[in-house]
Structure formats: structure tokens, C-alpha cells
Amino acid sequence: xQTIRYxxxxxxxxxxxxxxxxxxxxxxxxxxxxxxxxVFNWGIIEPARGEYDWSGLDGIVALLxxxxxxxNMGTPTSSPPAWLRKEHPEIRLVDADGRTLAGGSRHxxxxxxPAYREACxxxxxxxxxxxxxxxAVEMWHVHNEYGWANVECYCAASTRAFQGWLAEQYEDVDRxxxxxxxxxxxLVYRSFDQVEAPAAxxxxxxxxxxxxxxxxxxxxxIANYAMQRDLLARHSQAPATTNFMIPNCEGMDYxxxxxxxxxxxxxxxxxxxxxxxxxxxxxxxxxxxxxAGGPWMIMEHSTSAVNWQPRNIAKTPGExxxxxxxxxxxxxxxxxxFQWRASRAGAExxxxxxxxxxxxxxxxxxxxxxxxxxxxxxxxxxxADVAADVAVLWDWESWWALELEWRPSxxxxxxxxxxxxxxxxxxxxxxxxFAHPEADLSGYRLVVAPSSYxxxxxxxxxxxxxxxxxxxxxxxxxxxxxDEHDTVHPGAHPGALRDTLGLWIEEFHxxxxxxxxxxxADPGAGVDAGGRPCLEGGAGGRIWSEHLRLDGAxxxxxxxxxxxxxxxxxxxxxxxxxxxWYAATALDEGGGLDVLLRAALDAAGVERPAxxxxxxxxxxxxxxxxxxxxxxxxxxxxxxxxxxxxTGAVHDGSVPVRAGEVVILQD
Numbered sequence: 001x002q003t004i005r006y007x008x009x010x011x012x013x014x015x016x017x018x019x020x021x022x023x024x025x026x027x028x029x030x031x032x033x034x035x036x037x038x039v040f041n042w043g044i045i046e047p048a049r050g051e052y053d054w055s056g057l058d059g060i061v062a063l064l065x066x067x068x069x070x071x072n073m074g075t076p077t078s079s080p081p082a083w084l085r086k087e088h089p090e091i092r093l094v095d096a097d098g099r100t101l102a103g104g105s106r107h108x109x110x111x112x113x114p115a116y117r118e119a120c121x122x123x124x125x126x127x128x129x130x131x132x133x134x135x136a137v138e139m140w141h142v143h144n145e146y147g148w149a150n151v152e153c154y155c156a157a158s159t160r161a162f163q164g165w166l167a168e169q170y171e172d173v174d175r176x177x178x179x180x181x182x183x184x185x186x187l188v189y190r191s192f193d194q195v196e197a198p199a200a201x202x203x204x205x206x207x208x209x210x211x212x213x214x215x216x217x218x219x220x221x222i223a224n225y226a227m228q229r230d231l232l233a234r235h236s237q238a239p240a241t242t243n244f245m246i247p248n249c250e251g252m253d254y255x256x257x258x259x260x261x262x263x264x265x266x267x268x269x270x271x272x273x274x275x276x277x278x279x280x281x282x283x284x285x286x287x288x289x290x291x292a293g294g295p296w297m298i299m300e301h302s303t304s305a306v307n308w309q310p311r312n313i314a315k316t317p318g319e320x321x322x323x324x325x326x327x328x329x330x331x332x333x334x335x336x337x338f339q340w341r342a343s344r345a346g347a348e349x350x351x352x353x354x355x356x357x358x359x360x361x362x363x364x365x366x367x368x369x370x371x372x373x374x375x376x377x378x379x380x381x382x383x384a385d386v387a388a389d390v391a392v393l394w395d396w397e398s399w400w401a402l403e404l405e406w407r408p409s410x411x412x413x414x415x416x417x418x419x420x421x422x423x424x425x426x427x428x429x430x431x432x433x434f435a436h437p438e439a440d441l442s443g444y445r446l447v448v449a450p451s452s453y454x455x456x457x458x459x460x461x462x463x464x465x466x467x468x469x470x471x472x473x474x475x476x477x478x479x480x481x482x483d484e485h486d487t488v489h490p491g492a493h494p495g496a497l498r499d500t501l502g503l504w505i506e507e508f509h510x511x512x513x514x515x516x517x518x519x520x521a522d523p524g525a526g527v528d529a530g531g532r533p534c535l536e537g538g539a540g541g542r543i544w545s546e547h548l549r550l551d552g553a554x555x556x557x558x559x560x561x562x563x564x565x566x567x568x569x570x571x572x573x574x575x576x577x578x579x580x581w582y583a584a585t586a587l588d589e590g591g592g593l594d595v596l597l598r599a600a601l602d603a604a605g606v607e608r609p610a611x612x613x614x615x616x617x618x619x620x621x622x623x624x625x626x627x628x629x630x631x632x633x634x635x636x637x638x639x640x641x642x643x644x645x646x647t648g649a650v651h652d653g654s655v656p657v658r659a660g661e662v663v664i665l666q667d
Contacts, residue, residue, distance in 0.1 A: 002379065002382065003033065003376075003379045003382065004328070004333060004334065004335065004375045004378060004379055004381075004382055005033060005034040005070075005297065005333065005334035005335070005336065006030075006031055006032055006033055006034065006334070006335050006336070006371075006372055006375050007027070007032040007033060007034040007035045007036075007069070007336055007337075007340070007354075008032075008035060008036065008300075008336050008337035008338060008339050008340045008353075008354050009035070009036045009039060009300065009336070009337070009338045009339035009340060010023070010035035010036065010037055010060075010339065010340045010341075011039075011040065011041075011339060011340075011341075011343070012037075012056070012060045013041050013044050013056060014341075014343055014344070014345070015341065017059070019341075020059075020060060020063055021063075023340065023341060023355075024063055024064060024066075024067040024069065025067075026355060026360065027067070027069055027340070028067055028068070028069075029369060030354065030365075030368050030369045030372045031369070031371075031372025031373060031375060031376060032069060032340075032354075032372065033068070033069060033070060034069065034070040034071070034072055034138065034139075034334070034336070035064065035069060035070075035071065035072065035340060036072040036074055036141050036299070036336065037057075037060065037061070037064075037071050037072065037073055037074060038057060038073055038074040038075075038076055038127075039074035039076060039078070039141060039144050040074075040076055040078070040079045040106070040144070041057070041074075041076050042076035042077065042079060042080060042081050042123060043079075043081035043082060043083075044056065045057055045076070045123075046081060046123055046126075047081075047083075048083055049083060049084075049087070049119075052126060054130060061131065061134060061136050061137075062136075064136055065134075065135060065136035069136075070136060070137075070138040070139075071134075071136045071137050071138060071139075072138065072139040072140070072141045072336075073127065073131055073137045073139070073140055073141060073238075074140075074141040074142075074144065075120075075123070075124050075127060075140070075141070075142050075143060075228055075232075076123065077120045077123065077124070077142075077143050077224075077228070078106050078107055078143050078144040078145065078146075078148075079106040079107075079144075080109055080116065080119065082103065084115075084116070084119050085103050085108075085109075087115075088113070088115035088116070088119075090110075090113060090115065090155070090157065091109050091110055091113040091115050091116040092108060092109065092110070092155075093107075093108045093109055093110055093149075093150050093153050093155075094110065094153055094154045094155035094158075095154060096152070096154055096198075096199045096200050097199070097200045098154065098199060098200065100155075105149070105347070106144075106148075106149070107145075107148050107149035107150045108149070108150065109150060110150070110153040110155050110157055110158055111150060111153060111158075111217075111220045111221055111224055112153065112155075112157045112158045112160075112161040112220050113155070113157050114157065117224065117227065120224065120227070120228065121227060121228075121231060124228045124231045124232065125231055127232075128231055128232045128234065128235035128236055129235055131236075132232070132235030132236035132238075133235070133236065137236065137238050138238060139238055139239055139240070139241060139263065140229075140232050140236065140238055140239070140240040140241070141241060141242070141243070141299075142225055142228045142229060142232070142240055142241065142242045143224070143225060143228065143242050144242075144243060145243055145245055145249075145267065146221040146224070146225060146242055146252060147217075147218075147221055147245070147249050147251045147252040148245065148249070151217055151218075151221075151249070151251035151252065152213070152214075152217045152251065153217075154197045154199040158197060158220075159196065159197045161216070161220060162195070162197055162213065162216045163192045163193050163195055164192075165216045165219065165220075166192050166195060166212065166216075167192045169212070170192075173189050173190065173191055173192055176189065176192070176195075177189060179208060179485045179487075180206055180208035180209060180212075180485060181206075181208060181485070181487055182206065184206075185204075187206055195209070197213060198210045198213050203405060203406070204405070204406065205405075207401065207404045207486040208485045208486050208487070210400075210404055211397065211400055211401055211404075211484075211485065211486055214251065214397075214400045215253070215397070217251065218251065218252055218253045218256060219256075221252065222256065222257060222260055225242055225257075225260060225261075226260055228240075229260070229261075239262035239263050240261065240262050240263075241261045241262060241263040241264070241265045241297070241299070242261060242265070243265050243266065243267050243299040243300060244257065244264065244265065244266045244267065244288065244291070245266070245267050246266050246268070246284055246287050246288045246291065247283065247284055247287050247394075247415070248268075248284075250396070250399060250400070252396070253396040253397060254291045254396065255291065255395075255396065255436050257291075258291045258292065258293070263296070263297060264288060264291055264292035264296040264297070265296060265297040265298070265299035265334070265336075266284070266288040266296060266297070266298055266299060267298075267299055267300035267301070267338075268281060268284045268285070268288075268298060268300070268301050268327070269300075269301060269302055269306050270302070270315075270323065271309065272305065272306075272309055272311065272312060272313035273309070273310075273311055273313060276423060278322070278323075278326065278615075278617070278628075278630045279419075279422070279423050279426050279427075280419070281323060281326055281327070282326060282330060282426055282617065283418075283419065283422050283426075285298075285326065285327050285329075285330035285331065285332065286330055286331075286386075286388075286431070286432055286433065286434060287394060287434045288331070288332075289330055289331035289385075289386060289433070290394075290433045290434040290435065291434075292331070294331070294385050295331050295332070295333045295382070295383055295384070295385065296331055296332055296333070296334075297332060297333060297334030297335075297336065298324075298327045298332045298334060298335055298336060299334070299336050300336060300337065300338040301323060301324070301327070301335075301336075301337060301338070302315075302337065302338065302351070302352050303315070303320050303337055303352045303353060303354055303356070303364050303367070303368060304320065304352035304356075304364055305350075305351075305352050306351055306352070307347070307348050307349070307350040307351040308351075312350065314352075315352075316660070317363065317660065318367075318660035318661065319660075320364070320367045320368070320371065321367060321370070321371055321374075321662060322628050322630065322660065322662060324371055325374075325626060325628065325662050325664070326617060326619075326626075326628055328375075328378065328381065328621075328626075329386075329617070329619040329621050329624075329626035329628070330386055330619060330621070331385065331386050331621065333382045333383065335371075335375070337353070337354050337368075338351065338353075339351070339353050339354070340353060340354050340355060341353055341354070341355045342355065342356050342357045344357075352364065354368045355368075374646055377645055377646055378624070378645060378646075378664065380622075380623060380624070380645075380666070381621055381622050381623070381624050383622075384621050384622025384623065384624075385621070385622070386431060386619065386620070386621045387431070387620065388431045388432050388433040388444070389430075389431075389444060389445045389446065389604075389606045389607075390425060390430050390431075390432045390433070390444060390445065390446045390447070390448065390601075390606060391432060391433045391434065391435040391441060391444040391446075391447045391448070392418065392421065392422060392425075392432050392433075392434050392435070392447075392448045392449075392450065393434070393435055393436070393437050393447065393448065393449045393450070393451075393452050394418065394434040394435070394436070395436055395437055395452065395454070397454060397484065398414065398437075398451065398452055398453050398454040398455070399414040399415075399451075401453055401454040401482065401486050402414050402451065402453040402454070402478075404486070408478075408508050408510050409510035409511075409543065409544065411510070411513070411543045411544075412453075412478060412543075412544075414451045414453075415451075416451075416586075417450040417451040417476050417586065418450045418451050420450065420586070420587075420589070420593060421448050421450040421474075421476070421593070421597070422450075423589070424589060424593050424594050424597050425448070425597060426617075427594070427614045427615075428594070428597065428598065428601070428608055429608050429609050429612050429618050430601065430606065430608055431619055431620070432448075435447070437449070437452060437455055437456075437459035437462065437463065438456065438458050438459045438462055439462075441462065441463075441466045441471065442466065442469065442471075444471065445471070445472060445604040445605055445606050446471075446472045446473075446474065446600055446601060446604040446606055447463070447466060447471060447472070447473050447474070448473075448474045448597075449463070449473065449474065449475045449476065449479050450476045451476065451478075451479065452475070452479040452480060453478055453479060453480075453481050453482065454481070454482050454483065454484060454486065455479070455480045455482075455483070455496040455497070456483055456484045456496075457483065457496070459496065460480065460489075460496035460497065460500075463497065463500055464499065464500045464575075466578070467500055467575045467576060467578035467579065467580050468575055468576030468577065468578060469576065469577060469578065470576070470577035470578045471578045471604075472578055472579050472580075472581075472600055472603055472604035473500070473578070473579070473580040473581065474580075474581045474582075474583070474596065474597065474600050475497060475501060475580065475581065475582050475583070476582075476583050476586075477544045477546060477582075477583060477584050477585060477586070478494075478508075478544065479494055479496075479497060480493075480494035480495060480496035480497030480498070481493055481494055481495070481496075483496070491504075492504035492505060492506070492549075493505040493508075497580075498551075499575075500573070500575060500580050501553060501571070501573055501580050501582045502550065502551055502552030502553035502571070502573030502575065502580070503548050503549060503550050503551055503552070503553045503568075503571055503573070503582065504548075504549050504551055505546050505547065505548060505549070505584075506547040506548075506549055507546070507547045508544070508546055509544070509545040509546060509547065509562070509563040509564060510543070510544055510545075511542065511543055511544060511545060511562070514542075515542065515562075516540045516541070516542050516588075517540055517541050517542075517545060517559055517560070517561050517562040517585065518538075518539070518540050518559075518560040518561050519539045519540055519541060519557045519558065519559060519560055519569050519570070519585075519587075519592065520557065520558055520560040521556070521557055521558075522554075522555040522556055522557055522558050522568070524554070524555070525554075525555070525556045525557065536590070536591030536592075536595055538590075538591050539557070539587070539588055539590070539591035539592035539595070540587075540588050540592065541559075541569060541583075541584075541585025541586055541587050541588065541592065542585065542586045542588070543585065543586040544584070544585050544586055545559060545562050545563055545564045545569075545584065545585055546564060546567075546584040546585075547563075547564055547567060548564070548567055548568045548569075548571065548584055550568060550571065552573055552575075553568075553571040553572060553573035553580075553582065554571065554572055554573075555568035555569075555570070555571055556568075556570040556571060556572050556581075556596075556599075557569045557570040559585075564584075568584065569583070569584050569585055570582065570583050570584070570587075570596060571584075579600075579603055581596065581599075581600050583596060609637075609639070610638070610639065611637070611638040611639065612637055612638075613631065613635050613637075615629075615630045615631050616628065616629050616630065616631065616635055616637065616657065617629075617630060618637065623666050623667055624645065624664055624665065624666050625640065625642060625664070625665040625666075625667075626662065626663075626664050627640075627655060627657050627662065627663040627664070627665070628657075628662050629657040629658065629659060629660060629661055629662070630660075631659060631660075632659045632660065633659050634656065634657070634658050634659050635656070635657050635659075636654050636655065636656050636657070637654065637655045637656075637657060638653070638654050639653070639654070640653075640654065640655045640665060641653065641665075641667075642665030642666055642667050643665065643666055644663055644664065644665060645664045645665070645666050646663075646664060651665065
């Protein structure tokens with residue numbers, strides 16, 4: 001992309017044609033250069049099987065092209081028409097309780113139903129033939145939010161497809177039995193067609209069965225996407241994408257998805273009531289960039305409030321701009337909203353839009369137009385990557401495995417630890433990538449594993465090699481416990497990381513709800529590389545405690561109370577040319593977690609800017625430095641030089657950033 005793509009979902013079928021003329025005029029005024037079109041219009045362009053009405057879509061495509069606005073053409077398969085559901089009731093979604101779900105919404109369809117897949121192929125072929133070479137079509141928007149409501153279907157068609165998937169994966173049912181440990185409870189299979197989908201059942205369903213079911217469900221959606229992508233490629237050179245939902249869609253493994261799309265695009269919406277939602281936004285953007293391996297697009301975010309949260313709080317003045325430019329700073333080359341014009345009817349009529357119900361005499365509209373003007377000056381950042389010295393491990397399969405039933409504590413949550421570690425790094429102004437545990441980690445000074453419950457043998461060897469070759473690794477509790485089939489690694493915990501961490505665990509000691517244990521620095525721990533103590537007074541931990549046995553590691557901090565009083569709580573192990581740190585509890589922010597990461601960052605030689613206030617975001621992308629002030633106080637950031645891209649002001653030594661504002665410098 002030579003320019004930043006700016007726009008949003010456009011649904012002209014909801015409006016009379018005279019409104020279309022006003023829309024394109026206002027799009028030009030706001031700087032819109034791309035809209036997503038036709039995402040939900042299957043029942044309009046194909047009102048009955050094999051009957052097509054292209055008049056509306058032809059007209060709006062021509063009008064947009066005439067006004068210089070590109071089209072991200074949608075395939076409308078996430079919302080099948082009523083006639084298809086009536087002709088083929090077997091395509092309806094079945095939940096884990098065996099209930100067949102009614103229509104009236106989108107996504108209520110089984111992804112493995114043959115009749116659904118055949119109908120999808122038919123409408124996509126028609127769209128590709130008609131618009132594949134149209135000069136307005138710059139991209140293809142395949143489906144919408146795979147896995148939003150139908151990530152899993154438990155109907156007969158899905159079960160048969162699952163059995164076929166297992167046969168491909170394992171080839172021999174005895175290999176499946178071995179991998180799944182079916183000797184436990186005598187749950188042995190003699191043929192693949194004996195395997196049932198893990199629908200509602202008595203507690204204790206085989207976790208390996210549940211994990212493979214999640215893998216199959218993910219792959220079923222990938223197969224549907226790939227079918228559409230390949231059909232489009234026969235008739236069009238335009239790139240294809242589908243909008244991910246990173247990190248909020250637990251059921252899709254986006255590491256597996258990334259290689260299937262031409263452009264990684266993502267939807268992100270603030271959780272309005274979270275005080276730290278700007279940090280969660282940064283995490284989403286960093287994870288999306290990491291999945292993409294470089295620049296990406298934000299396909300949907302909101303100008304203000306959404307409609308589906310318990311309390312849909314409007315964005316504060318300047319927040320639309322801060323959110324958008326934070327995505328840009330962290331690798332986005334496109335900023336798209338849902339949606340262009342606010343809908344008057346339907347489930348999302350209270351969702352904000354670029355053009356709100358109040359029209360152009362609104363703060364939202366003025367912010368939208370101002371952002372469009374700013375983006376024209378920022379096109380020099382397109383294509384540039386974001387450099388990071390630190391990687392945080394993220395694995396959707398480990399997320400799935402960790403949160404199955406019958407774990408040692410209900411407080412074990414994948415995102416809880418990841419977000420805690422990410423927030424601490426963010427507040428220390430450390431830009432991070434995310435990485436799969438089996439990925440090449442050699443380019444990072446520090447790797448953090450906050451929630452790596454499931455680690456394969458390959459991942460275990462990868463992490464050990466990383467440390468031995470000079471890397472620095474920080475691991476949080478309940479990591480390295482099982483393999484990819486949820487089978488405990490041989491020997492004492494944490495089997496996959498035991499040698500790397502230089503310790504073993506005699507017993508887990510989950511804590512009571514809201515229980516907190518004080519920690520104390522080990523007398524021999526000394527100070528960190530900066531001369532600061534390795535633990536600050538008042539530090540503590542929650543959720544978890546362990547009876548650790550050291551086997552090469554040394555204690556940095558110990559539990560001062562609880563079932564493991566006097567035993568190690570934080571350890572350090574020098575291995576080869578590197579170091580591995582371990583935290584056996586959910587460390588408090590501040591004197592616990594922040595101090596551990598500060599010590600690890602210093603040991604790894606990771607540089608951080610000095611004197612930057614905690615909630616002022618500082619990110620370098622290519623030639624530009626983004627300073628985003630998320631506070632209600634004016635601040636001054638020291639030791640920076642450059643020209644403000646938007647105002648032309650020259651700064652040499654310090655940069656003032658007003659409350660809630662953004663400054664973008666270029667070297």
C-alpha cells in the first residue's frame with residue numbers, strides 16, 4: 001500500500017439511492033479511499049436459488065469508482081439467505097446441548113454442512129466472474145468474522161467430518177488411542193466412526209478429544225475460507241483477506257490462519273469499562289502484527305460506543321484519534337471502521353459509525369474528517385515494520401488446553417497472566433512481538449512465557465536452545481506441564497522446562513479466592529544490574545504457590561507465608577550463555593512483577609526510554625516515533641528529536657504532549 005487505507009463497512013442496500021450520492025460526497029470530504037461492500041447482501045443479490053439481481057451492487061460499485069473510492073468486495077456467506085435455510089434445514093447450527101438454533105441472525109449455520117458449502121461456492125463464483133476484473137475492486141473480503149458464533153457445530157455432518165479429519169491426522173486408530181491416552185477409563189476406540197463429538201456429557205470428557213475437536217473446528221473454517229479464496233483467484237488478481245478477531249476469538253488459531261490470507265486484517269473493539277483498555281488495544285495490535293509477520297489492516301473498530309457490551313460507554317474526546325493512531329503505530333496500514341453510516345434498523349442500530357445518526361454537525365464526524373486529513377500526511381509509514389527486542393509467547397492451543405475442566409484451580413486463565421506481563425512491559429515502554437513457542441526466537445534479547453501450560457517437545461527444545469545460546473527467558477507458573485495432547489510430560493513438573501529452569505515442583509498449592517501471600521527477598525539475591533533490590537518491600541503473590549525444589553537454579557525471592565513459607569517463589573537459572581527466570585505465583589504489579597521484568601530486561605540488555613510517564617505510549621515504526629498521551633495531564637517527553645509530521649514543529653531535546661493528544665515525530 002502506498003497510502004493508508006481509510007474507510008469502513010458500507011451497506012448501501014439499507015438506504016435509498018439518493019442517499020448514495022450524499023455518501024460518496026461525504027466520503028471524499030472525510031478522506032475515505034476504501035469501503036467494505038456487500039458483506040451481508042446474499043439474500044439481496046440472490047433472492048432465490050439461481051436468480052440474481054445485480055442492479056444495486058452494479059450501481060454502487062460504479063458510483064464509488066467514479067468518485068475514486070476503492071472497494072473491498074465482500075462475499076456474503078456469513079449470513080445465508082432464508083431460502084437456503086428453508087430448502088436445507090440440515091445446515092442449521094446445533095449447539096453442544098443438541099439444540100438446533102433458529103434463524104434471525106447471522107452465522108447460524110454448520111461450517112461442515114455440504115449444502116452450505118455448495119451454496120457458498122456458487123455465490124462466490126458468481127461474484128468473482130462479475131467483479132473479478134472490475135477496476136474498483138482492490139481487495140476481497142471473504143466471509144465475515146469466521147468463528148464469531150459458529151466456531152463449533154455438533155450436528156451429524158460435523159461429527160462425520162470430524163471422524164474423517166481424525167482419520168487423516170492419525171491414519172491408524174491405534175495411534176489415536178495412544179495419543180489420547182484412551183486406556184484411562186477404558187475409552188478405547190476400534191474405528192474412527194466410533195468417535196463422538198464432545199457435546200454435552202458427564203464431567204471428565206477426554207481432554208485430548210476436546211483439543212482435537214477444537215483443532216478440527218478451526219480447520220473446518222479454514223477450509224471454507226480457502227475454498228472461497230481459490231475460487232476468487234481464478235477470476236481476480238486482487239488480494240483476499242478475512243477479518244480476524246485477535247485476541248478475542250478464542251476458538252480460532254490465527255497462527256494457522258495467517259498463511260492462508262494475502263493480507264492479515266483484524267477487528268478490534270475496546271472493552272469500554274476496562275480502565276486499561278488502551279493497553280489491551282496495544283496488545284491486540286502487537287499480536288496482530290506478529291501473526292501477520294509485518295504490516296496489517298484494522299478492518300473494524302468503532303468511532304465511539306458499540307452496542308453489544310453490558311454498558312456501551314462512548315469514547316471520550318480524542319479517544320477515536322488515539323485508538324486509530326495506536327493501531328497505525330503498531331503496524332496497521334489500513335484503518336477501517338464499522339460502519340460508514342449508522343443503521344436505523346436491526347441489531348446494530350445503536351452502534352457508532354463514521355457518519356452518526358446526528359449527521360455532520362457532530363463531534364464524531366469532525367473527528368473522522370480530521371483523522372482522514374492526518375492520515376494523508378502519514379503515508380510515509382506504510383510498509384514499515386515495528387522493531388521489538390522482546391517476545392511474549394502466545395499459543396491458542398495452550399489457551400484451549402489450560403481452560404478445560406478439572407484443572408488445579410478455576411483461577412488459571414490464559415489471558416490473565418499474558419495481560420499482566422504485557423501490561424508491565426507496556427508501562428516500562430517496551431515494545432514487544434508475540435511468538436509461537438516453536439518459532440525462531442534468536443532475534444529477541446528477552447522471551448516471556450506467561451501462560452505456556454502446553455508445550456510440545458519441539459517447543460521445549462526450542463526454549464532450551466534459546467537460553468543456552470544467550471537468550472533470557474522469563475516463565476510464569478503452570479507452564480510446560482503437558483504436551484500437545486494434554487498428556488503430562490514424563491517425570492516431575494514442569495517436564496518441558498525442568499532442565500531449562502533448573503528446578504522441579506514437588507506439589508502445586510493453589511490459593512484460596514482473594515488470598516494473597518507476602519514475598520521476601522532471598523538473603524543471597526543481592527541487587528540487579530542497575531544496583532536496585534531484586535524485590536521491593538510489600539511484594540506479594542496471588543492465585544498460586546508451589547513447593548519448588550532447586551536443581552541448579554537459585555532463589556531470588558521466597559514465600560513469607562502460606563503453604564510454601566520459606567521456599568523459593570522466584571528463581572534464576574544460568575544455563576549456557578543465557579538465563580531463565582521463574583515465578584511460582586501470580587506476582588503483584590509494582591514491587592513484584594515489575595521488578596522481576598525490570599531485572600530480566602536489564603540482564604538482557606533491553607534499552608528503554610527514560611523519563612517517559614507510565615501511561616504515555618512511545619512506539620517507533622520505521623521513520624516515525626508515535627507519542628500518545630493517555631492521561632488527562634500535559635506531559636513532556638525528554639531526549640527526543642525530530643519534526644512533528646502533522647504540525648511541522650521542530651523538537652530538539654524534549655517534546656510536549658498535551659493531555660489526550662498525539663505527537664508523531666520523524667527523524
